[in-house]
Amino acid sequence: MKWLLGALLSAVAPLTAQNAPVSLPCDTKDLAKGVDAYRIVTAQVVYVNCDRTNLLQFDTTATLYLDAAGDRKPVAGVVASVKLSATEDPWIRIDMTKAGGGAPLEKGKDYELDLAPDGRATISVDVKRKPALMNGPFEKLTVSISTKPNATIKPSLVSSLGAEFQIYSNIALQPFDKNGPQFFELSALKTKVYHKAISVPIRTPVPDCGASATCPPPSPAEENVETFGRAKVTLMTDHLEQPKATLGVEGLRDFFGDTLKIQNEVTLGAVPKTKDDSTWYFKVDHEAGPGSLPGYAIEAKIAPTLGRPSIGGFTWQPALNMDIGAGTVATVKVNDTIVPSLGLTQLFRTESVGLEAVRITPAVSFETDKEFNHQNLIYDQEFQFFVGWLSSSRLVRAWRRFTELKKDTKNKDPAFSNEFANWGAGLQPYLGEELGGSVVAQTVKAAKSNESVKVPTYAIARLRPKVAASTEYKRISLTLTAVPRYLFTTEYTSRQSSDGKTIRLVPVSGFRPYGEAGINIGLDQSGHVALCTTYKLGSEPPTFQYTNTVQTGLLIKY
């Protein structure tokens, strides 16, 4: 942060001279091991990624050395000037010329560049949308580069996972035929298995202009510097399915004419194979109730958000909500609901600090139970409201504390931890409506006799307000969900006697509230796995069985 301090001091007292050298605003360490550290575009032009988003001016000189560290020797006769690639761009451009002509950089060698070797530079940065001139002297910054022909292959986006790959080379690519480069995977026997593929550059490649000639400089940075040295490889007939593979590409040449060595391990399996965003939870509960023998219940929700938008920015969202009992729970009734649905969802941000956003989710759902005694087809329209002052999560509080610590000069570069905050709380309101009807009249038999009852078809019109509240202390969280559902029409369901021998038709209408209160104890730091105890009270469609149970189990949530 020395550069920021320097910039602030410069803004306050720009004419005040400083004695202690300050760091150049160029953070090459964070990117040194990545694919975007630098780009060698010609034998005279190198771009270096400073990682900064607020550079306005970066004028200095550089010195070129052959080899690294203690063995390095200055390259004789090379003069280098440094300029910012574009305003607020992280890349700086280093133009080198060699006395008497010729190429400053030669292929297959390691180099170092010292930026501001004499401590002098003209640097301007954006501080709170105002330019601030930094005063020197500056500390010399050494950047390592290499003209050795090495490149990296990486997987592409989820939508083309296993079929499309990205090549990253620190040296610009020469033009190539789309069928020229050969894509291969290394088999278990370490033999190369070739796949038919086509390759295209991400940006127009840089043609070879002769190793010793002075090449014309590449076009100004109206595009993105990092695209030099990049190509996309698309498999034409195959699709790699394995979670990991060692992949390579042969036949791509760098600017110096060397064939790039591209072979490394690529991870393909960590992304969900369905290409969906996996939003789901699964809970297995041990269940107990007043005067009952213990039983078991399974609660599951699967609601993946499909990546592709469909209609007006809405995204498809199939879902399955299930809450069913398994085993004997004596006279204690459990929720018996299975509700698959297909909906569309979209978040609308208001960009205000009160009501921050509304998520609108229209869906068509099918309500049934595990006996298939109900078959309700529903249009379900839900609004989820995000209110800023109703939410203060532990994570956001921890980040707020972290930001405060960073501002305190006594704490140098503190590392973020969830432990910066112990408490968090939130409350989220919803409003939903359920419109539709029972589509088939059902004859429902008693479990232990031949007695039966006919459940007629009926219309459904329900209002479903909901409030979900939570409080968290470290890994312990308390949750409360209240659904004061109101039925505007009369629906029908069946009820068996406790001995299972008689059965009767029951009309249901009016106020039918349901609520859950739970305590979860996280078993992992990320909160994906938790021990949970839930108290359920009330009734839910389509059976509207009155539930009054305590369930304890394991919750897995992603």
Place this chain on the structure above:
Amino acid sequence: MPTNKAVVDVIEQWSGQRPEKMSQNLQDWWNQTAADSDHNALLFKPDGIEDLLKRLRQAFPASPRLESGDFDDGGTVKTVQDLADELQPAATGAGND
């Protein structure tokens, strides 16, 4: 072709603040800028990602389409720099056919 500045502009509109570094982790930035902001009640996943995808589609219609899975643990987009990398479209008509 999206410039780094254009990508950072989108991140600033999305999160309310301009990140200082291209190596800034997007999820951390969303959470770090949440306090007292207009997205205090919105989680990074799924809400923040969904809103970012919408903004990226509007700002860079010619760029490859990202999905929410690209921001998952096994996805390729973690930082602002990753985002800028993935948004670069392949050159059309380039290469020697």
